[in-house]
Amino acid sequence: MSKLFDPVLWSAIQSDDDQAFRELFEKYWYKLFKTAVKYLDDEHTSLEIVHDIFITLWDRRHQLVITSFPAYLFTAVRYNCYKYLKSNAAKPHLVDTLGSDIDYLLPVVENIAVNRYGKDELFYKLEQYLTPLPARCREIFILSRKEDLSNDEIAERLRISKRTVENQISQATRFLKSQATIKDFLYISLLLSSGILLAV
Structure with a gap:
Protein backbone atom coordinates (compact mmCIF):
# COMPACT_ATOMS: atom_id res chain seq x y z
CA MET A 1 0.00 0.00 0.00
CA LEU A 106 -28.88 14.20 6.17
CA PRO A 107 -27.41 16.56 3.58
CA VAL A 108 -24.04 14.85 3.77
CA VAL A 109 -25.14 11.31 2.94
CA GLU A 110 -28.68 11.56 1.63
CA ASN A 111 -27.97 9.33 -1.36
CA ILE A 112 -26.35 6.27 0.25
CA ALA A 113 -26.91 3.39 -2.17
CA VAL A 114 -28.50 0.04 -1.52
CA ASN A 115 -26.63 -2.65 -3.40
CA ARG A 116 -26.67 -5.98 -1.62
CA TYR A 117 -25.98 -9.47 -2.80
CA GLY A 118 -27.75 -12.53 -1.54
CA LYS A 119 -25.61 -15.41 -0.39
CA ASP A 120 -26.26 -17.50 -3.52
CA GLU A 121 -25.33 -14.63 -5.81
CA LEU A 122 -22.14 -13.98 -3.88
CA PHE A 123 -21.15 -17.66 -4.10
CA TYR A 124 -21.79 -17.62 -7.82
CA LYS A 125 -19.60 -14.56 -8.27
CA LEU A 126 -16.86 -16.06 -6.13
CA GLU A 127 -16.86 -19.25 -8.16
CA GLN A 128 -16.70 -17.29 -11.42
CA TYR A 129 -13.72 -15.28 -10.23
CA LEU A 130 -11.94 -18.39 -8.94
CA THR A 131 -12.19 -20.25 -12.28
CA PRO A 132 -8.71 -19.25 -13.59
CA LEU A 133 -6.97 -20.52 -10.44
CA PRO A 134 -5.49 -24.04 -10.22
CA ALA A 135 -7.99 -26.70 -9.19
CA ARG A 136 -6.30 -27.41 -5.84
CA CYS A 137 -6.25 -23.72 -4.95
CA ARG A 138 -9.97 -23.41 -5.74
CA GLU A 139 -10.73 -26.54 -3.74
CA ILE A 140 -8.89 -25.31 -0.66
CA PHE A 141 -10.51 -21.90 -0.81
CA ILE A 142 -14.01 -23.34 -1.16
CA LEU A 143 -13.42 -25.74 1.73
CA SER A 144 -12.30 -22.80 3.84
CA ARG A 145 -15.05 -20.36 2.95
CA LYS A 146 -18.00 -22.37 1.75
CA GLU A 147 -17.71 -25.36 4.07
CA ASP A 148 -16.19 -23.27 6.86
CA LEU A 149 -13.38 -25.75 7.59
CA SER A 150 -10.35 -24.69 9.58
CA ASN A 151 -6.89 -24.76 8.01
CA ASP A 152 -6.03 -27.78 10.13
CA GLU A 153 -9.15 -29.62 9.00
CA ILE A 154 -8.42 -28.89 5.34
CA ALA A 155 -4.82 -30.03 5.70
CA GLU A 156 -5.97 -33.28 7.29
CA ARG A 157 -8.67 -33.92 4.69
CA LEU A 158 -6.38 -33.28 1.71
CA ARG A 159 -3.26 -34.75 3.32
CA ILE A 160 -1.19 -31.62 2.82
CA SER A 161 0.60 -29.27 5.19
CA LYS A 162 -1.16 -26.47 7.02
CA ARG A 163 1.33 -24.02 5.47
CA THR A 164 0.26 -25.12 2.00
CA VAL A 165 -3.37 -24.50 2.94
CA GLU A 166 -2.53 -21.02 4.25
CA ASN A 167 -0.54 -20.17 1.12
CA GLN A 168 -3.31 -21.33 -1.22
CA ILE A 169 -5.98 -19.37 0.66
CA SER A 170 -3.80 -16.25 0.57
CA GLN A 171 -3.24 -16.72 -3.16
CA ALA A 172 -6.97 -17.06 -3.83
CA THR A 173 -7.80 -14.05 -1.68
CA ARG A 174 -5.23 -11.85 -3.43
CA PHE A 175 -6.50 -13.01 -6.79
CA LEU A 176 -10.11 -12.24 -5.91
CA LYS A 177 -9.27 -8.74 -4.76
CA SER A 178 -7.19 -8.02 -7.86
CA GLN A 179 -9.70 -9.34 -10.39
CA ALA A 180 -13.09 -8.34 -9.01
CA THR A 181 -14.95 -5.31 -10.29
CA ILE A 182 -15.18 -2.39 -7.86
CA LYS A 183 -18.63 -3.32 -6.56
CA ASP A 184 -17.84 -7.01 -6.27
CA PHE A 185 -14.47 -6.21 -4.73
CA LEU A 186 -16.03 -4.18 -1.95
CA TYR A 187 -18.47 -6.82 -0.85
CA ILE A 188 -16.07 -9.74 -1.26
CA SER A 189 -13.32 -7.84 0.58
CA LEU A 190 -15.58 -6.96 3.49
CA LEU A 191 -16.71 -10.53 3.91
CA LEU A 192 -13.28 -12.08 3.47
CA SER A 193 -11.62 -9.62 5.81
CA SER A 194 -14.26 -9.81 8.51
CA GLY A 195 -14.06 -13.58 8.72
CA ILE A 196 -17.81 -14.06 8.51
CA LEU A 197 -18.08 -14.98 4.86
CA LEU A 198 -20.75 -17.62 4.41
CA ALA A 199 -21.80 -17.40 8.01
CA VAL A 200 -24.69 -15.17 6.99
Missing part, protein backbone atom coordinates in the same frame (compact mmCIF):
# COMPACT_ATOMS: atom_id res chain seq x y z
CA SER A 2 1.41 3.38 -0.99
CA LYS A 3 0.15 5.33 2.06
CA LEU A 4 -0.87 8.31 -0.06
CA PHE A 5 -2.68 11.20 1.61
CA ASP A 6 -6.47 11.25 1.25
CA PRO A 7 -6.59 14.30 -1.08
CA VAL A 8 -4.13 12.61 -3.44
CA LEU A 9 -6.14 9.39 -3.39
CA TRP A 10 -9.40 11.27 -3.94
CA SER A 11 -7.96 13.16 -6.89
CA ALA A 12 -6.90 9.86 -8.44
CA ILE A 13 -10.32 8.33 -7.71
CA GLN A 14 -12.05 11.21 -9.43
CA SER A 15 -9.87 10.39 -12.44
CA ASP A 16 -11.31 6.86 -12.33
CA ASP A 17 -8.29 5.20 -10.69
CA ASP A 18 -9.80 2.06 -9.17
CA GLN A 19 -6.54 1.10 -7.46
CA ALA A 20 -6.60 4.38 -5.50
CA PHE A 21 -10.18 3.59 -4.53
CA ARG A 22 -9.19 0.16 -3.28
CA GLU A 23 -6.45 1.75 -1.21
CA LEU A 24 -8.89 4.22 0.35
CA PHE A 25 -11.27 1.36 1.08
CA GLU A 26 -8.56 -0.69 2.80
CA LYS A 27 -7.58 2.34 4.85
CA TYR A 28 -11.02 3.02 6.30
CA TRP A 29 -13.37 0.05 6.01
CA TYR A 30 -12.53 -1.69 9.27
CA LYS A 31 -12.87 1.45 11.41
CA LEU A 32 -16.23 2.15 9.82
CA PHE A 33 -17.32 -1.45 10.36
CA LYS A 34 -16.40 -1.33 14.05
CA THR A 35 -18.28 1.96 14.45
CA ALA A 36 -21.41 0.46 12.90
CA VAL A 37 -21.16 -2.66 15.07
CA LYS A 38 -20.94 -0.44 18.14
CA TYR A 39 -24.30 1.10 17.28
CA LEU A 40 -26.08 -1.93 15.83
CA ASP A 41 -24.51 -4.96 17.51
CA ASP A 42 -25.05 -6.69 14.18
CA GLU A 43 -22.04 -7.61 12.04
CA HIS A 44 -23.95 -8.54 8.89
CA THR A 45 -25.94 -5.30 8.75
CA SER A 46 -22.81 -3.33 9.62
CA LEU A 47 -21.00 -4.86 6.65
CA GLU A 48 -23.87 -3.97 4.36
CA ILE A 49 -23.84 -0.37 5.57
CA VAL A 50 -20.11 0.00 5.00
CA HIS A 51 -20.45 -1.61 1.57
CA ASP A 52 -23.23 0.79 0.59
CA ILE A 53 -21.22 3.82 1.69
CA PHE A 54 -18.26 2.89 -0.48
CA ILE A 55 -20.50 2.07 -3.45
CA THR A 56 -21.97 5.55 -3.20
CA LEU A 57 -18.50 7.05 -2.91
CA TRP A 58 -17.43 5.37 -6.14
CA ASP A 59 -20.67 6.00 -8.02
CA ARG A 60 -20.69 9.71 -7.12
CA ARG A 61 -16.93 10.33 -7.33
CA HIS A 62 -17.39 12.98 -10.03
CA GLN A 63 -20.01 14.93 -8.05
CA LEU A 64 -18.88 14.73 -4.43
CA VAL A 65 -16.73 17.42 -2.86
CA ILE A 66 -15.07 15.96 0.23
CA THR A 67 -12.62 17.93 2.34
CA SER A 68 -12.28 15.41 5.17
CA PHE A 69 -12.70 11.70 4.56
CA PRO A 70 -12.89 10.72 8.24
CA ALA A 71 -15.66 13.27 8.80
CA TYR A 72 -17.59 12.25 5.70
CA LEU A 73 -17.29 8.50 6.17
CA PHE A 74 -18.03 8.37 9.89
CA THR A 75 -20.96 10.74 9.42
CA ALA A 76 -22.27 8.41 6.72
CA VAL A 77 -21.97 5.42 9.06
CA ARG A 78 -23.84 7.16 11.86
CA TYR A 79 -26.58 8.35 9.53
CA ASN A 80 -27.14 4.90 8.07
CA CYS A 81 -27.15 3.28 11.49
CA TYR A 82 -29.77 5.82 12.51
CA LYS A 83 -31.90 4.97 9.48
CA TYR A 84 -31.59 1.25 10.14
CA LEU A 85 -32.44 1.51 13.82
CA LYS A 86 -35.36 3.79 13.18
CA SER A 87 -36.81 1.60 10.42
CA ASN A 88 -36.47 -1.50 12.59
CA ALA A 89 -37.76 0.13 15.78
CA ALA A 90 -34.70 -1.15 17.62
CA LYS A 91 -32.72 0.23 20.53
CA PRO A 92 -34.70 3.45 20.96
CA HIS A 93 -32.00 5.08 23.12
CA LEU A 94 -29.54 4.75 20.23
CA VAL A 95 -32.10 6.09 17.78
CA ASP A 96 -32.50 9.14 20.01
CA THR A 97 -28.74 9.61 20.32
CA LEU A 98 -28.09 9.34 16.60
CA GLY A 99 -31.26 11.20 15.72
CA SER A 100 -30.08 14.32 17.55
CA ASP A 101 -27.62 14.80 14.70
CA ILE A 102 -29.98 13.99 11.85
CA ASP A 103 -30.33 17.54 10.52
CA TYR A 104 -26.56 17.71 10.15
CA LEU A 105 -26.15 14.20 8.79
Whole structure:
Protein backbone atom coordinates (compact mmCIF):
# COMPACT_ATOMS: atom_id res chain seq x y z
CA MET A 1 0.00 0.00 0.00
CA SER A 2 1.41 3.38 -0.99
CA LYS A 3 0.15 5.33 2.06
CA LEU A 4 -0.87 8.31 -0.06
CA PHE A 5 -2.68 11.20 1.61
CA ASP A 6 -6.47 11.25 1.25
CA PRO A 7 -6.59 14.30 -1.08
CA VAL A 8 -4.13 12.61 -3.44
CA LEU A 9 -6.14 9.39 -3.39
CA TRP A 10 -9.40 11.27 -3.94
CA SER A 11 -7.96 13.16 -6.89
CA ALA A 12 -6.90 9.86 -8.44
CA ILE A 13 -10.32 8.33 -7.71
CA GLN A 14 -12.05 11.21 -9.43
CA SER A 15 -9.87 10.39 -12.44
CA ASP A 16 -11.31 6.86 -12.33
CA ASP A 17 -8.29 5.20 -10.69
CA ASP A 18 -9.80 2.06 -9.17
CA GLN A 19 -6.54 1.10 -7.46
CA ALA A 20 -6.60 4.38 -5.50
CA PHE A 21 -10.18 3.59 -4.53
CA ARG A 22 -9.19 0.16 -3.28
CA GLU A 23 -6.45 1.75 -1.21
CA LEU A 24 -8.89 4.22 0.35
CA PHE A 25 -11.27 1.36 1.08
CA GLU A 26 -8.56 -0.69 2.80
CA LYS A 27 -7.58 2.34 4.85
CA TYR A 28 -11.02 3.02 6.30
CA TRP A 29 -13.37 0.05 6.01
CA TYR A 30 -12.53 -1.69 9.27
CA LYS A 31 -12.87 1.45 11.41
CA LEU A 32 -16.23 2.15 9.82
CA PHE A 33 -17.32 -1.45 10.36
CA LYS A 34 -16.40 -1.33 14.05
CA THR A 35 -18.28 1.96 14.45
CA ALA A 36 -21.41 0.46 12.90
CA VAL A 37 -21.16 -2.66 15.07
CA LYS A 38 -20.94 -0.44 18.14
CA TYR A 39 -24.30 1.10 17.28
CA LEU A 40 -26.08 -1.93 15.83
CA ASP A 41 -24.51 -4.96 17.51
CA ASP A 42 -25.05 -6.69 14.18
CA GLU A 43 -22.04 -7.61 12.04
CA HIS A 44 -23.95 -8.54 8.89
CA THR A 45 -25.94 -5.30 8.75
CA SER A 46 -22.81 -3.33 9.62
CA LEU A 47 -21.00 -4.86 6.65
CA GLU A 48 -23.87 -3.97 4.36
CA ILE A 49 -23.84 -0.37 5.57
CA VAL A 50 -20.11 0.00 5.00
CA HIS A 51 -20.45 -1.61 1.57
CA ASP A 52 -23.23 0.79 0.59
CA ILE A 53 -21.22 3.82 1.69
CA PHE A 54 -18.26 2.89 -0.48
CA ILE A 55 -20.50 2.07 -3.45
CA THR A 56 -21.97 5.55 -3.20
CA LEU A 57 -18.50 7.05 -2.91
CA TRP A 58 -17.43 5.37 -6.14
CA ASP A 59 -20.67 6.00 -8.02
CA ARG A 60 -20.69 9.71 -7.12
CA ARG A 61 -16.93 10.33 -7.33
CA HIS A 62 -17.39 12.98 -10.03
CA GLN A 63 -20.01 14.93 -8.05
CA LEU A 64 -18.88 14.73 -4.43
CA VAL A 65 -16.73 17.42 -2.86
CA ILE A 66 -15.07 15.96 0.23
CA THR A 67 -12.62 17.93 2.34
CA SER A 68 -12.28 15.41 5.17
CA PHE A 69 -12.70 11.70 4.56
CA PRO A 70 -12.89 10.72 8.24
CA ALA A 71 -15.66 13.27 8.80
CA TYR A 72 -17.59 12.25 5.70
CA LEU A 73 -17.29 8.50 6.17
CA PHE A 74 -18.03 8.37 9.89
CA THR A 75 -20.96 10.74 9.42
CA ALA A 76 -22.27 8.41 6.72
CA VAL A 77 -21.97 5.42 9.06
CA ARG A 78 -23.84 7.16 11.86
CA TYR A 79 -26.58 8.35 9.53
CA ASN A 80 -27.14 4.90 8.07
CA CYS A 81 -27.15 3.28 11.49
CA TYR A 82 -29.77 5.82 12.51
CA LYS A 83 -31.90 4.97 9.48
CA TYR A 84 -31.59 1.25 10.14
CA LEU A 85 -32.44 1.51 13.82
CA LYS A 86 -35.36 3.79 13.18
CA SER A 87 -36.81 1.60 10.42
CA ASN A 88 -36.47 -1.50 12.59
CA ALA A 89 -37.76 0.13 15.78
CA ALA A 90 -34.70 -1.15 17.62
CA LYS A 91 -32.72 0.23 20.53
CA PRO A 92 -34.70 3.45 20.96
CA HIS A 93 -32.00 5.08 23.12
CA LEU A 94 -29.54 4.75 20.23
CA VAL A 95 -32.10 6.09 17.78
CA ASP A 96 -32.50 9.14 20.01
CA THR A 97 -28.74 9.61 20.32
CA LEU A 98 -28.09 9.34 16.60
CA GLY A 99 -31.26 11.20 15.72
CA SER A 100 -30.08 14.32 17.55
CA ASP A 101 -27.62 14.80 14.70
CA ILE A 102 -29.98 13.99 11.85
CA ASP A 103 -30.33 17.54 10.52
CA TYR A 104 -26.56 17.71 10.15
CA LEU A 105 -26.15 14.20 8.79
CA LEU A 106 -28.88 14.20 6.17
CA PRO A 107 -27.41 16.56 3.58
CA VAL A 108 -24.04 14.85 3.77
CA VAL A 109 -25.14 11.31 2.94
CA GLU A 110 -28.68 11.56 1.63
CA ASN A 111 -27.97 9.33 -1.36
CA ILE A 112 -26.35 6.27 0.25
CA ALA A 113 -26.91 3.39 -2.17
CA VAL A 114 -28.50 0.04 -1.52
CA ASN A 115 -26.63 -2.65 -3.40
CA ARG A 116 -26.67 -5.98 -1.62
CA TYR A 117 -25.98 -9.47 -2.80
CA GLY A 118 -27.75 -12.53 -1.54
CA LYS A 119 -25.61 -15.41 -0.39
CA ASP A 120 -26.26 -17.50 -3.52
CA GLU A 121 -25.33 -14.63 -5.81
CA LEU A 122 -22.14 -13.98 -3.88
CA PHE A 123 -21.15 -17.66 -4.10
CA TYR A 124 -21.79 -17.62 -7.82
CA LYS A 125 -19.60 -14.56 -8.27
CA LEU A 126 -16.86 -16.06 -6.13
CA GLU A 127 -16.86 -19.25 -8.16
CA GLN A 128 -16.70 -17.29 -11.42
CA TYR A 129 -13.72 -15.28 -10.23
CA LEU A 130 -11.94 -18.39 -8.94
CA THR A 131 -12.19 -20.25 -12.28
CA PRO A 132 -8.71 -19.25 -13.59
CA LEU A 133 -6.97 -20.52 -10.44
CA PRO A 134 -5.49 -24.04 -10.22
CA ALA A 135 -7.99 -26.70 -9.19
CA ARG A 136 -6.30 -27.41 -5.84
CA CYS A 137 -6.25 -23.72 -4.95
CA ARG A 138 -9.97 -23.41 -5.74
CA GLU A 139 -10.73 -26.54 -3.74
CA ILE A 140 -8.89 -25.31 -0.66
CA PHE A 141 -10.51 -21.90 -0.81
CA ILE A 142 -14.01 -23.34 -1.16
CA LEU A 143 -13.42 -25.74 1.73
CA SER A 144 -12.30 -22.80 3.84
CA ARG A 145 -15.05 -20.36 2.95
CA LYS A 146 -18.00 -22.37 1.75
CA GLU A 147 -17.71 -25.36 4.07
CA ASP A 148 -16.19 -23.27 6.86
CA LEU A 149 -13.38 -25.75 7.59
CA SER A 150 -10.35 -24.69 9.58
CA ASN A 151 -6.89 -24.76 8.01
CA ASP A 152 -6.03 -27.78 10.13
CA GLU A 153 -9.15 -29.62 9.00
CA ILE A 154 -8.42 -28.89 5.34
CA ALA A 155 -4.82 -30.03 5.70
CA GLU A 156 -5.97 -33.28 7.29
CA ARG A 157 -8.67 -33.92 4.69
CA LEU A 158 -6.38 -33.28 1.71
CA ARG A 159 -3.26 -34.75 3.32
CA ILE A 160 -1.19 -31.62 2.82
CA SER A 161 0.60 -29.27 5.19
CA LYS A 162 -1.16 -26.47 7.02
CA ARG A 163 1.33 -24.02 5.47
CA THR A 164 0.26 -25.12 2.00
CA VAL A 165 -3.37 -24.50 2.94
CA GLU A 166 -2.53 -21.02 4.25
CA ASN A 167 -0.54 -20.17 1.12
CA GLN A 168 -3.31 -21.33 -1.22
CA ILE A 169 -5.98 -19.37 0.66
CA SER A 170 -3.80 -16.25 0.57
CA GLN A 171 -3.24 -16.72 -3.16
CA ALA A 172 -6.97 -17.06 -3.83
CA THR A 173 -7.80 -14.05 -1.68
CA ARG A 174 -5.23 -11.85 -3.43
CA PHE A 175 -6.50 -13.01 -6.79
CA LEU A 176 -10.11 -12.24 -5.91
CA LYS A 177 -9.27 -8.74 -4.76
CA SER A 178 -7.19 -8.02 -7.86
CA GLN A 179 -9.70 -9.34 -10.39
CA ALA A 180 -13.09 -8.34 -9.01
CA THR A 181 -14.95 -5.31 -10.29
CA ILE A 182 -15.18 -2.39 -7.86
CA LYS A 183 -18.63 -3.32 -6.56
CA ASP A 184 -17.84 -7.01 -6.27
CA PHE A 185 -14.47 -6.21 -4.73
CA LEU A 186 -16.03 -4.18 -1.95
CA TYR A 187 -18.47 -6.82 -0.85
CA ILE A 188 -16.07 -9.74 -1.26
CA SER A 189 -13.32 -7.84 0.58
CA LEU A 190 -15.58 -6.96 3.49
CA LEU A 191 -16.71 -10.53 3.91
CA LEU A 192 -13.28 -12.08 3.47
CA SER A 193 -11.62 -9.62 5.81
CA SER A 194 -14.26 -9.81 8.51
CA GLY A 195 -14.06 -13.58 8.72
CA ILE A 196 -17.81 -14.06 8.51
CA LEU A 197 -18.08 -14.98 4.86
CA LEU A 198 -20.75 -17.62 4.41
CA ALA A 199 -21.80 -17.40 8.01
CA VAL A 200 -24.69 -15.17 6.99
